[in-house]
Amino acid sequence: MKVPLNRMFVDDDTRKAVLEVLESGRYVKGPKADELENIFSELIGAPFSVSCSSGSTALMLAFRALGIGKGDEVIVPSHTFIASINGFQHFGAVPRFVDIDRETFTMDVDAARLAINDRTAAILPVHIYGHPARMDVLEELAVEKEIALIGDAAQAHGARFRGADVGVLGDMTCYSFFPSKVVTVAGEGGMITCGDPELSDLLKALRNHGRYEGERDVSSMPGFNFRLPEIQAAVGVVQMSHMNKWIDRRREIARIYNEELEGLDWLTTPVEMDWARHVYYLYVIRLQDRDRLAEHLSSRGISTGVHYRVPAHKMPYFKGAWDLPVTERTVEEILSLPIHPLLTEEELKYIIGSVRGFRP
Numbered sequence: 001m002k003v004p005l006n007r008m009f010v011d012d013d014t015r016k017a018v019l020e021v022l023e024s025g026r027y028v029k030g031p032k033a034d035e036l037e038n039i040f041s042e043l044i045g046a047p048f049s050v051s052c053s054s055g056s057t058a059l060m061l062a063f064r065a066l067g068i069g070k071g072d073e074v075i076v077p078s079h080t081f082i083a084s085i086n087g088f089q090h091f092g093a094v095p096r097f098v099d100i101d102r103e104t105f106t107m108d109v110d111a112a113r114l115a116i117n118d119r120t121a122a123i124l125p126v127h128i129y130g131h132p133a134r135m136d137v138l139e140e141l142a143v144e145k146e147i148a149l150i151g152d153a154a155q156a157h158g159a160r161f162r163g164a165d166v167g168v169l170g171d172m173t174c175y176s177f178f179p180s181k182v183v184t185v186a187g188e189g190g191m192i193t194c195g196d197p198e199l200s201d202l203l204k205a206l207r208n209h210g211r212y213e214g215e216r217d218v219s220s221m222p223g224f225n226f227r228l229p230e231i232q233a234a235v236g237v238v239q240m241s242h243m244n245k246w247i248d249r250r251r252e253i254a255r256i257y258n259e260e261l262e263g264l265d266w267l268t269t270p271v272e273m274d275w276a277r278h279v280y281y282l283y284v285i286r287l288q289d290r291d292r293l294a295e296h297l298s299s300r301g302i303s304t305g306v307h308y309r310v311p312a313h314k315m316p317y318f319k320g321a322w323d324l325p326v327t328e329r330t331v332e333e334i335l336s337l338p339i340h341p342l343l344t345e346e347e348l349k350y351i352i353g354s355v356r357g358f359r360p
């Protein structure tokens, strides 16, 4: 049996939606991107949603909109995909890496508090693997210190902190629609949610060459072309209509994995804190023999992943020593098992049986 780590959902509605755009002749700045923004706002509960060309450009737009740049520091976990950090770096801001909480893999909020200094302009928690960060503490901190709070929810569509969707917490929340994500657009795409209408207008202008709505010939500021193409938006609209059902299925698969693997004393299953709604973009176990288990599963046709093997602070272009013991230990131990709504019961059983059959 071959079990991929991920598989994208494509149905007749998706095919029809793509063909409609192809035949419409409207490939950018059309009605589908608007429709996706409206559906996104409705499902996430966010007052404003601004679509864009990727999760990476969502982050760039967010930092650009707040004018964060040279001389500024951003508090961010090192245990994340490098795109979390790239965005603000392009504007001259630098990361102040903090360690993670060992259980949830998200930002250690005590470390975040200690890391704040005169140069801190923003905190960027990453809701990694689909588990929310401790947003109450971070919101308090951001208000107290008068700094921005931007959530990286690239992996966390629909994740909730104490019942509130992560998309309504902080100043802005950035999403990715990369093909593996909880919701995708069959290509590159992103979204930013926020609660401030002026900020929403600014983000929309920045993604469209600095032109505010209605401006055609005059740019109000230097902007970008970070728009979401219509074909991608049309796929996103279909995908969003399945989001909640898919999250339920991801959660159900995680429950079964937890039940079936919990008895194995050589691995640790992921946790969901009682204040969290985990959406299980990834199901990440921890164990000493990570690479050997990955090889064992691979020999049985099962794909796994390591998200991520090299933490951001170890990238060769970052100078300086960082003291991040939990992050450095975690990256040696983590392994992502297949989890997605199209995973069959048979595949799930096969994976569980294969993990249980491993001798550490």
Ligand SMILES: Cc1ncc(COP(=O)(O)O)c(C=O)c1O
Residues within 6 Å of the ligand: 054, 055, 056, 057, 080, 081, 083, 084, 126, 152, 154, 155, 175, 176, 177, 178, 188, 189, 190
């Ligand atoms: C945590 C995190 N941040 C940012 C990104 C960037 O998103 P994209 O790949 O859509 O640019 C990703 C996704 O790949 C991600 O996982």
